[in-house]
Amino acid sequence: DGGITQSPKYLFRKEGQNVTLSCEQNLNHDAMYWYRQDPGQGLRLIYYSQIVNDFQKGDIAEGYSVSREKKESFPLTVTSAQKNPTAFYLCASSRQGRETQYFGPGTRLLVL
Amino acid sequence: RKEVEQDPGPFNVPEGATVAFNCTYSNSASQSFFWYRQDCRKEPKLLMSVYSSGNEDGRFTAQLNRASQYISLLIRDSKLSDSATYLCVVNGGANNLFFGTGTRLTVIP
Numbered sequence: 001d002g003g004i005t006q007s008p009k010y011l012f013r014k015e016g017q018n019v020t021l022s023c024e025q026n027l028n029h030d031a032m033y034w035y036r037q038d039p040g041q042g043l044r045l046i047y048y049s050q051i052v053n054d055f056q057k058g059d060i061a062e063g064y065s066v067s068r069e070k071k072e073s074f075p076l077t078v079t080s081a082q083k084n085p086t087a088f089y090l091c092a093s094s095r096q097g098r099e100t101q102y103f104g105p106g107t108r109l110l111v112l
Numbered sequence: 113r114k115e116v117e118q119d120p121g122p123f124n125v126p127e128g129a130t131v132a133f134n135c136t137y138s139n140s141a142s143q144s145f146f147w148y149r150q151d152c153r154k155e156p157k158l159l160m161s162v163y164s165s166g167n168e169d170g171r172f173t174a175q176l177n178r179a180s181q182y183i184s185l186l187i188r189d190s191k192l193s194d195s196a197t198y199l200c201v202v203n204g205g206a207n208n209l210f211f212g213t214g215t216r217l218t219v220i221p
Binding site for chain 1: 153
């Protein structure tokens with residue numbers, strides 16, 4: 001069963017805490033992406049990676065970090081520097097850049 | 113100016129109606145165009161890619177007008193299950209996609 005998985009489904013963050021969102025895909029896709037969705041707004045790109053051990057900042061990278069040590073995995077860390085982290089976080093992948101992106105089920109991050 | 117603009121709606125239509133959404137994009141160099149569907153509190157799912165010649169998939173028809181830089185989605189014979197938010201997505205060059213804010217559709221019995 002090929003697809004993209006994200007965990008956890010819901011995540012609660014305390015003030016000053018770093019949290020890591022998981023994203024795994026078994027579609028053998030080269031490119032992976034992280035987006036943030038806020039109510040009434042379109043998806044905004046946080047980071048993307050076209051190949052293992054390489055990634056680029058998107059439009060709203062401040063306060064976030066990523067790694068791409070394996071083709072299948074692209075975890076996102078929301079650091080304490082991100083002052084407004086409450087949002088729906090979506091991970092996506094595509095065979096290569098510019099091609100159709102497929103999304104995981106998302107993680108809702110809430111601040112306590 | 114936003115990369116992709118959509119009428120947010122909501123569009124409330126009766127079952128069986130035909131409804132059309134439009135979307136405009138700002139980057140004339142864009143090469144790839146898509147419509148995604150997003151249900152409440154779920155991830156976006158690809159509905160259809162949009163080709164230059166226009167394409168049809170069952171009750172759904174997508175059109176691209178490069179000269180005017182807009183994309184349309186037509187839904188015929190609306191079903192209750194079509195209720196969702198429809199996202200217009202445009203390749204912005206390099207490897208980025210730009211997403212519209214979505215148009216919300218509610219099909220009423």
